[in-house]
Amino acid sequence: MFDGVLFFPVTPFAASGQVDRGVLAEHLRRGLAAGPGGVFVACGTGEFHALSPDEYGEAVRTAVETVAGRVPVYAGTGGPLPLARQYARIARDAGADGLLLLPPYLVQAPAAGLAAYAREVADAGELPLIVYNRSNARFDAETAVELARHDKVVGFKDGVGDLDRLSRIVTAVRHELAGTGKEFQFFNGMPTAEVTVPAYRGIGVALYSSAVFCFAPEISNAFFQAVEKADAAQVERLQREFFHPLVALRDLVPGYAVSLVKAGVRQQGLDVGGVRPPLVDPAPEHLDALRRITDAGLALVEDFAR
Numbered sequence: 001m002f003d004g005v006l007f008f009p010v011t012p013f014a015a016s017g018q019v020d021r022g023v024l025a026e027h028l029r030r031g032l033a034a035g036p037g038g039v040f041v042a043c044g045t046g047e048f049h050a051l052s053p054d055e056y057g058e059a060v061r062t063a064v065e066t067v068a069g070r071v072p073v074y075a076g077t078g079g080p081l082p083l084a085r086q087y088a089r090i091a092r093d094a095g096a097d098g099l100l101l102l103p104p105y106l107v108q109a110p111a112a113g114l115a116a117y118a119r120e121v122a123d124a125g126e127l128p129l130i131v132y133n134r135s136n137a138r139f140d141a142e143t144a145v146e147l148a149r150h151d152k153v154v155g156f157k158d159g160v161g162d163l164d165r166l167s168r169i170v171t172a173v174r175h176e177l178a179g180t181g182k183e184f185q186f187f188n189g190m191p192t193a194e195v196t197v198p199a200y201r202g203i204g205v206a207l208y209s210s211a212v213f214c215f216a217p218e219i220s221n222a223f224f225q226a227v228e229k230a231d232a233a234q235v236e237r238l239q240r241e242f243f244h245p246l247v248a249l250r251d252l253v254p255g256y257a258v259s260l261v262k263a264g265v266r267q268q269g270l271d272v273g274g275v276r277p278p279l280v281d282p283a284p285e286h287l288d289a290l291r292r293i294t295d296a297g298l299a300l301v302e303d304f305a306r
Helices: 019-032 053-067 083-092 111-125 141-148 164-176 197-201 219-229 234-249 256-265 284-305
Strands: 040-041 073-077 097-103 129-133 154-157 186-188 207-209
Touching: 019 040, 040 053, 040 207, 053 073, 053 083, 073 083, 073 141, 083 097, 097 111, 111 129, 111 141, 129 141, 141 154, 141 164, 154 164, 164 197, 197 219, 219 234, 219 256, 219 284, 234 284, 256 284
Parallel strands: 040 073, 073 097, 097 129, 129 154, 154 186, 186 207
Antiparallel strands: none
């Protein structure tokens, strides 16, 4: 099970356009040195949507080999059902510890259909699976309880932000599993999750994915420690001086939740390449703004250490 900050690495692309396994391994090593609680490869930040099955397999194998059992490695899967099952099997064969189920492609579906989709992918991969409540895959409490009973479904990640609905899901699932001995975890999967961490913790959801960990793990870890110590002043300063400006920049262009993170990794000296279409790389003025925001965050971390 997971504890601490969760690392969602980017997927580096070489000048040739291919996945750069060497750079990905270095990216992972740098992240591991900062002490994450788990690695989630080829997920949203890792441009799962833009990877072929072969490229996906390369990314997952690289993560498994580089992490070498130090923390759990989960891999993304999703999209059209046949492909989601295929990706799940590739991840299993590559040695991944589990799966994060991203939404199905395009369609709106009723709760029963989403549950069937999740079950089929879980059965195909034969790995522990975390369901991602996001976009067109929105689960109600009854469906979440049904999936929590599945022996392979071990978690529920929320990227919608409806805390009323999520509170009902958390309460219902925990009640259903009480006394069964099954471990089940909830995750905050909102973009730039640190902005909503205090609110999610208020309903019992402590774990979260940190995109910032990719390029500024010092800031990500400082925020985590401030939250753990219940240091409201430090939490608010980090939000006000780093995370809120980052979110304002992120919201200028659709897809910047990924593009800015990848740019941030490049600005820290690792050439991970750009994003693949339909995403776009940040404009020069936005890169300048990102550097200023990151520098302000790092200066704040240094201030805390004095």
